[in-house]
Amino acid sequence: MARRSERAPLGLDLLLGLVLAAMVCALFWWVFSNLDTAWGWSRAWDFRQSLWRGWLVTLELSAGALAGSCVVAGLLVAGQRTRYRSLRWFSRAFVELVRGMPLLTLVLIGYYVVFAQSQVAGLLDRFGVGSKLWTGAALLSVFTGAYLSEILRGGLESIPQGQIDSARAVGFDRFQVFRWVVMPQALRRVLPALAGQFVSLVKDSSLLSVIGVQEFTAQARAFNSATYGGIEAFLPLAAGYLLLTLPLAGVAHAMERHFRYQM
Amino acid sequence: MDIDAQRLTRRYGALAALDGLSLEVERVKVLALIGPSGGGKSTLLRVLGGLEGADEGEVSINGTVLSADERQLLAWRRRNGFLFQQFNLFPHLTARRNITLPLEKVHGRTAAEAERVADESLERFGLTAHGHKLPAQLSGGQQQRVGLARAIASGPEILILDEPTSALDPEMTAEVLELIGELAAGGQDIILSTHEMGFARAVAGHVAFIAAGKVAEHGPSGELFAAPKEEMTRRFLSKVMRFA
């Protein structure tokens, strides 16, 4: 945060703001005036229901994968910090394999090699989690979880040993050291990176259309190919994703302020 | 307090920070550990305080035998108070919360009780105006005083201080040493390591000179400072007291 004395002069600040706003407006005007198609918003209106359904699927996918990725990340962090060397190596290898693959590859392999196998699919169906939505959320959880686990691990390892000594010295047990001293400080440090990863997750969910999940992007594409309407499909798409990602970023910033303290 | 340490060894890789150290003292109120840097003072304090176990040897304090069992060490740590050279306070908590949190979570006090105790000890140490501040907003001396307030808030059996003033400038050193002196005068059992020889002589009843992981010599502070028996102690004292 800029201290008062470090603030820029107000007049210059305003001028700069006006110039930037004008530039953005000019850019938009230029782009839209060069689009030679006539607006066809009525077609978009006709497709509103499938777009809405797609948006809801994306919301469900994102919410499910957000929770799922936290579980996966927690397991991977625990796995990499345990006393058991075999478990550490396994977790390490898992993280590196998942991070080393493009999401598309992971999704295709995960779906066709694992989830689409008839035994697996049958088993999942029995528990009522056999749908593509569940599969997609699971794959996205694994992918994002691997990244989250590295962020969290970095945060935990950045807490100096002196803090852990102090915490043990006041009589905290292992769990309390983690709960009251290590975790709050680590969380504060990694919050911006976590938020970025969650925003990525929302956007990455668009890739799940390759296994037939009818999410937002898939619906917009279907609309686009059915009507040849270009921009009318993609503007709602952009708006729909921002509607998910901006609140996420907002929550993250609010949490940063809540956890703010000077180091 | 009574301390009976026998042939304590603590190794870090190939290096023996404690190398068969033995120390027997009885009915001592304040014990000061002095000696050259790297001699093993901090390591001995960590073992005595139950922060880590020794690799070999036995130690019992006031009749409690310290084992290598983490549960038993935890119980022992909870009976005592610690203050290190620096980085004692939790930077994400206010000074007051630094004191109340262990009282609530470790010593089972209610929030209201913990706050009452915290406010009392903050007042006693002249910190009432600073209770709401985060550690980063306090001077080094204030931080150590809060650390001291936290260490004694639970009424520790033994207060263990590892060079509590060596990160402070002379003025802040004086204000912290004064508080430690008051605690000693109030009957608190204390084990401390220090490079403040004047303070050790004035406040500690008993002094142990530690070098190369062993107790080279120990005795009542008046005797040890006036007439050190070992050549090593004499040389150390003449060096550090040259400008005192």
Ligand SMILES: Nc1ncnc2c1ncn2[C@@H]1O[C@H](COP(=O)(O)OP(=O)(O)OP(=O)(O)O)[C@@H](O)[C@H]1O
């Ligand atoms: N965690 C550790 N890992 C490796 N070596 C260590 C560790 N802690 C201490 N040592 C080593 O053990 C020896 C004794 O260290 P210790 O901190 O006990 O000495 P000290 O007497 O407290 O010194 P000082 O007066 O400088 O604080 C030193 O050589 C030190 O480098």
Ligand SMILES: [Mg+2]
């Ligand atoms: Mg030391």
